Amino acid sequence: MKKMMFAAAAVSLLATPAFADLAGELSTAQTHAGLAAAQADIAKVHMHLQHALNCLVGPSGDGFDAAPGNPCAKAGNGAIPDSTDAAQKTKLTAAAATAKAGVANSDLAGAQAAAKQTADAVAAAK
Numbered sequence: 001m002k003k004m005m006f007a008a009a010a011v012s013l014l015a016t017p018a019f020a021d022l023a024g025e026l027s028t029a030q031t032h033a034g035l036a037a038a039q040a041d042i043a044k045v046h047m048h049l050q051h052a053l054n055c056l057v058g059p060s061g062d063g064f065d066a067a068p069g070n071p072c073a074k075a076g077n078g079a080i081p082d083s084t085d086a087a088q089k090t091k092l093t094a095a096a097a098t099a100k101a102g103v104a105n106s107d108l109a110g111a112q113a114a115a116k117q118t119a120d121a122v123a124a125a126k
Contacts (some may be wrong), residue, residue: 020076022083023126028071029055029079033099036115045111046103052118053099056080056092063100068082079122088125095121 034050054070058078102114
């Protein structure tokens with residue numbers, strides 16, 4: 001019985017964001033930014049770009065919006081807070097600013113361009 005309780009406790013700990021998966025957060029952010037860039041509907045561009053932003057900044061970060069969802073909810077606290085490399089944080093902060101601007105852009109081509117720039121910036125920060 002004690003072994004089962006310990007195993008259940010261990011599994012629940014693994015499901016919490018206490019164990020950051022920075023590589024997963026970056027991959028998911030890049031994927032969603034790429035998806036945003038490929039959308040032909042501004043609402044879908046904004047949704048996927050917000051997903052990318054949420055993965056970058058995390059739930060406590062500037063620009064986080066839980067409404068469209070957070071595909072990185074179980075991966076950590078956001079790529080920026082989870083990164084321990086100062087240069088990487090700087091690059092990711094710039095990528096987040098680009099994503100945030102894209103989410104605020106009501107022009108389809110402009111939002112798509114911001115999404116592409118975000119995907120490229122996340123890739124360069126890996």
